[in-house]
Amino acid sequence: YVEGLFFIYHSLAILWINLGDYDQAESWLQKEYALSEKEQHKPTLANTLCSLGNVYIEKGKHGEAIDYYQRGLELAEEQGNLQTIAHLLLNLGNALWEHGNKTAGEEATQKARQLAQEIEHWPLYSVCLSNLAEMAFLQNNYETASTLRQQALALARQMGDRRNEATDVVLLGYDASRLGQPDKAKQFFLEGLKLAHTISLKPTMLDVLIGLAELDILAKRSEVGLANLVF
Numbered sequence: 500y501v502e503g504l505f506f507i508y509h510s511l512a513i514l515w516i517n518l519g520d521y522d523q524a525e526s527w528l529q530k531e532y533a534l535s536e537k538e539q540h541k542p543t544l545a546n547t548l549c550s551l552g553n554v555y556i557e558k559g560k561h562g563e564a565i566d567y568y569q570r571g572l573e574l575a576e577e578q579g580n581l582q583t584i585a586h587l588l589l590n591l592g593n594a595l596w597e598h599g600n601k602t603a604g605e606e607a608t609q610k611a612r613q614l615a616q617e618i619e620h621w622p623l624y625s626v627c628l629s630n631l632a633e634m635a636f637l638q639n640n641y642e643t644a645s646t647l648r649q650q651a652l653a654l655a656r657q658m659g660d661r662r663n664e665a666t667d668v669v670l671l672g673y674d675a676s677r678l679g680q681p682d683k684a685k686q687f688f689l690e691g692l693k694l695a696h697t698i699s700l701k702p703t704m705l706d707v708l709i710g711l712a713e714l715d716i717l718a719k720r721s722e723v724g725l726a727n728l729v730f
Contacts, residue, residue: 505531505543512550521554528554545574545583552590561598568594585614585623593630605634625654625663636674645674665694665703672710681714688714 508531515524528551535543548571555564568591575583588611596604612627632647652667654660672687688710695703 501534501538501540504534505540508534509547509550512554516554516557521557525551525554541574541578542580542583545571545578545580545587547571548574549583549587549590552587552594556590556594556597561594564594565591565598581614581618582620582623585611585618585620588614589623589627589630596634601634601638605631608634621654621658622660625651625658625660628654629663629667632670636670636677639677641674641677645671645678648674661694661698662700665691665698665700668694669703669706669710672707676710676714676717681717684710685714 508527512524512527512531515521515527528547532544532547532551535541535547548567552564552567552571555561555567568587572584572587572591575587588607592604592606592608592611594604595601595607598604608627608630612624612631615621615624615627628647628651632644632651635641635644635647648667648671652664652671655663655667668687669691672684672691675681675684675687688707692704692707695701695707
C-alpha cells in the first residue's frame, strides 16, 4: 500500500514537472517526503530530496536546491546506495556551480564521474563528462573541454544515444572554433546539423546555425584585419 502511494505521488510530481508547474510538483513531492519520513523509508527519502532539489533548480533557487541535495546525500551515504550517491553528487555539482561556487561544483562532479565509472553506470558517466566539459569551456579551457567532449561523444555512440551524439558533435564545433580551428569547427557543425535533423532536434539545429554564423563573422573580421595590414 505504502509503496503504491510513493509511486502515485512521484508520478504526479513528474507529470507536473513536465507541464512546467513546479509548485504543484513540489506539493506532491512534499507529500511523498512526509510519508517516507513517517514510514522511515530512507531510500525514498533520499530520492525525494533529490527530486525536490531538481524542482528548486527549475525555480532558479540554487541555494535551496543545494540544501536538498546535501540532505539527500547524507541519507544515501548512510545506506551505501552508490547509484543514488552518484546522482546526488552530479546534481549537487551543477547546483554549486550555478550558485557561484565553481571549485566545489567541479569537485562534486568529478566525484560523481568517478563513482559512475566504478559502478559502470554509463549514461550517468556520460552526463558527468558533458558537465565537466561545459565547466571547462566556460573557464576558457577549450583543450580540456574538447577532450572531455570527445570521450562523451564516443560513449554516446557506443550506447546508441543519438540525441547526445548530436549535441556533443555540435559542442565540439564550438570547442574547435574557440581553439582557432574554423575548418574543423565547420565540419563538426555540419555533421551535427545532419544528426540533429535526422531526429528533429530543433534546439541543437539552432545551435548549429548560431555556430556557423559565428564562424562567418570571425572569417569576415579576419579578412578586414588582413585588408588593414595590406592597405
